[in-house]
Amino acid sequence: DIQMTQSPSSLSASVGGRVTITCRASQSISIYLNWYQQKPGKAPKLLIYAASSLQSGVPSRFSGSGSGTDFTLTISSLQPEDFATYYCQQTFSTLYTFGQGTKLEIK
């Protein structure tokens, strides 16, 4: 199975700030990489697919990049509603796998 490793596991930032979350795959997955946002007690929400394409309705302050094994999710100009947990997911293999998550907290 393809293992997905996110870093950091948690981070704190201020409203208006900028953060970057990294996701590394155990083998090359081209750009078959999605990012999800999950708030406590809620279902995950698809933010970015194909590594850098923004899902409909997602604010442009979210952006993704990368290919192969290394990917990043960047959130610029953090808003209060962005404080949540973020997961990467690979769909290169038919056995989908998620990263362990990155919890973004308010500083």
Added chain:
Amino acid sequence: EVQLVESGGGLVQPGGSLRLSCAASGFTFSSYSMNWVRQAPGKGLEWVSYISSSSTTIFYADSVKGRFTISRDNAKNSLYLQMNSLRDEDTAVYYCARDSRIVAAGRYYYGMDVWGQGTTVTVSS
């Protein structure tokens, strides 16, 4: 409104069985592949199983292979997960999620773009 609603969760003893259901509405269910994803208390997301739109292709995570069975009834717009030989570590919120095929740069990519609210399964004696 596009919607997925799970049901069937509950408390079950180790070794027991449970069948989860997911009712779809607001979209052409028969055109989409579907997934089950679970989340243990305080833990991250774990993909559990996938079924193609016509049920011809099915995959399972190693952790549930041989114990869980995914199925669907397109006439009833419903997805199911039969869970047998349940273990303590199967305790989780179980989500059904639509697997959407998205075109980008001339290729198809896949993402789970619609999720249910989840149903809780607790395995405990």
